[in-house]
Amino acid sequence: MTRHYSALSLFKEGLRGQKGWQKAWRSPAPKPRYDILIIGGGGHGLATAYYLAKVHNIRNIAVIEKGWLGGGNTGRNTTVVRSNYFFPESTELYDLALRLYETLGREINYNIMLSQRGIMTLAHSEADMEMAARTVNAMQINGTDAELFGIEDVRRVLPLLNVSPQARYPVFGGVWQGRAGTARHDAVAWGYARAADRLGVDIIQTCEVEEFLIEGGRCRGVKTSLGEIRAERTGMVVAGHSSHLAAKAGFRLPITSYALQACVSEPIKPVLDTVVLSPGTGVYASQSDKGELVVGGALDRVPSYGQRGNLPVLEDVVTGLLEMFPSFRQLRLMRQWAGIVDVTPDSSPILGESPLPGLFLNCGWGTGGFKAIPAGGTLLAHLLATGKHHDVSRPFDLDRFSRGRLIDEAAGSGIAH
Amino acid sequence: MQLFPCPFCGPRSESEFHFGGDAGNHRPEGFRDVTDSEWTAYLYERNNPRGAANEIWMHMACGEVFRMERDTVDHRVAQSFVLGEGGDNGGMA
Numbered sequence: 001m002t003r004h005y006s007a008l009s010l011f012k013e014g015l016r017g018q019k020g021w022q023k024a025w026r027s028p029a030p031k032p033r034y035d036i037l038i039i040g041g042g043g044h045g046l047a048t049a050y051y052l053a054k055v056h057n058i059r060n061i062a063v064i065e066k067g068w069l070g071g072g073n074t075g076r077n078t079t080v081v082r083s084n085y086f087f088p089e090s091t092e093l094y095d096l097a098l099r100l101y102e103t104l105g106r107e108i109n110y111n112i113m114l115s116q117r118g119i120m121t122l123a124h125s126e127a128d129m130e131m132a133a134r135t136v137n138a139m140q141i142n143g144t145d146a147e148l149f150g151i152e153d154v155r156r157v158l159p160l161l162n163v164s165p166q167a168r169y170p171v172f173g174g175v176w177q178g179r180a181g182t183a184r185h186d187a188v189a190w191g192y193a194r195a196a197d198r199l200g201v202d203i204i205q206t207c208e209v210e211e212f213l214i215e216g217g218r219c220r221g222v223k224t225s226l227g228e229i230r231a232e233r234t235g236m237v238v239a240g241h242s243s244h245l246a247a248k249a250g251f252r253l254p255i256t257s258y259a260l261q262a263c264v265s266e267p268i269k270p271v272l273d274t275v276v277l278s279p280g281t282g283v284y285a286s287q288s289d290k291g292e293l294v295v296g297g298a299l300d301r302v303p304s305y306g307q308r309g310n311l312p313v314l315e316d317v318v319t320g321l322l323e324m325f326p327s328f329r330q331l332r333l334m335r336q337w338a339g340i341v342d343v344t345p346d347s348s349p350i351l352g353e354s355p356l357p358g359l360f361l362n363c364g365w366g367t368g369g370f371k372a373i374p375a376g377g378t379l380l381a382h383l384l385a386t387g388k389h390h391d392v393s394r395p396f397d398l399d400r401f402s403r404g405r406l407i408d409e410a411a412g413s414g415i416a417h
Numbered sequence: 418m419q420l421f422p423c424p425f426c427g428p429r430s431e432s433e434f435h436f437g438g439d440a441g442n443h444r445p446e447g448f449r450d451v452t453d454s455e456w457t458a459y460l461y462e463r464n465n466p467r468g469a470a471n472e473i474w475m476h477m478a479c480g481e482v483f484r485m486e487r488d489t490v491d492h493r494v495a496q497s498f499v500l501g502e503g504g505d506n507g508g509m510a
């Protein structure tokens with residue numbers, strides 16, 4: 001059986017008719033008891049399991065998932081990875097993720113197709129340029145890469161962009177982060193799942209949480225559609241459904257769930273080799289390796305668990321894209337979809353123990369969870385293994401809402417929600 | 418395009434409306450006697466239900482605030498109410 005992925009194993013399997021490939025992960029029945037149970041088989045949940053096994057050497061772990069692996073927001077995002085935030089706490093967090101992404105493919109022997117093609121966040125006025133300079137300064141001081149681009153630099157990296165002075169949102173320059181880019185979203189989930197499974201983690205799909213087992217005021221596991229599963233510590237990593245499960249555990253969260261939609265065009269030859277975001281139109285775009293333009297915009301402003309986008313926002317996104325790239329006018333849209341994102345009041349995530357002792361949270365990533373997967377996994381694994389915060393996760397504890405220590409990236413880095 | 422029923426203007430496009438939070442989320446009275454956890458609950462914690470929801474909305478065209486009962490999964494609107502009418506908690510007022 002072939003376990004290791006390489007050009008040589010691909011060649012050897014080619015000679016044998018591709019019959020020797022081992023399944024990427026097992027599908028075991030759940031055991032009645034684990035040391036640590038993780039609810040949610042998306043990127044963050046699977047990464048948590050992997051780092052628990054790899055870094056903390058805890059092997060008696062299960063990940064349970066109500067649907068299929070990576071079928072929630074991990075499979076519905078626009079695959080952008082970046083760390084262009086304003087506050088030092090955020091840069092610590094998101095740059096940790098980006099650094100881990102840079103070596104992840106080799107570490108887990110899975111090609112996540114990381115492409116550090118850079119992200120261009122446009123500035124549409126002189127005032128925008130001053131804010132761009134402030135953002136670049138903050139990013140550099142916080143220790144990540146950033147460059148202030150003028151209009152000539154923008155023209156160079158985005159030759160098809162409408163930079164006419166008559167444009168609805170004229171372009172003056174912007175913030176460039178060269179280490180940002182895209183990664184194959186499904187591969188991140190599958191790669192972590194395969195690596196965690198190798199280390200003995202049980203990954204159990206189509207297993208839905210029905211209620212929490214609460215004894216002596218502590219979370220002792222969950223009752224699922226496949227029976228009771230007990231654990232010393234439980235991690236809840238369910239993104240847009242965090243409030244729904246929190247209600248079952250008896251507490252509320254500072255989260256509102258919204259649909260965030262995206263769409264792709266038909267595939268065309270390479271025309272766009274960076275990620276571009278226009279705060280004016282609220283639209284961002286990149287081109288996938290298959291040639292499709294991957295386009296996203298703002299949230300649907302109606303709280304929802306519906307996993308589908310509404311028409312007004314799709315109209316805004318498409319008209320915004322055509323404002324930016326008039327030459328895309330003849331393209332046809334192939335697919336449009338939505339994921340349910342968990343938006344917090346300060347647009348920063350929540351990491352830490354929940355109000356129910358023994359139950360730990362990784363949620364509140366809002367529209368930006370994919371880029372943070374390696375960090376979210378690392379930090380929740382640290383919490384679950386030690387019961388204590390990592391220095392990087394401490395500022396993101398739920399207690400920031402009662403202490404008044406919000407990390408307001410909506411204001412800081414201009415997240416569009 | 419979904420139509421939401423404004424109790425004053427009738428059915429109008431969803432894009433004319435602004436979500437205003439959970440119905441019944443009253444500002445705690447008592448000033449200094451209000452605890453941090455009560456303020457946190459009022460300011461930040463949300464019901465965010467999956468399914469039947471009871472919410473405050475504003476119709477930005479007429480500027481009126483009202484209560485709406487709808488489903489957050491299938492997006493069906495059950496009914497909308499003028500504040501202070503329509504039983505249980507009337508939202509506020």
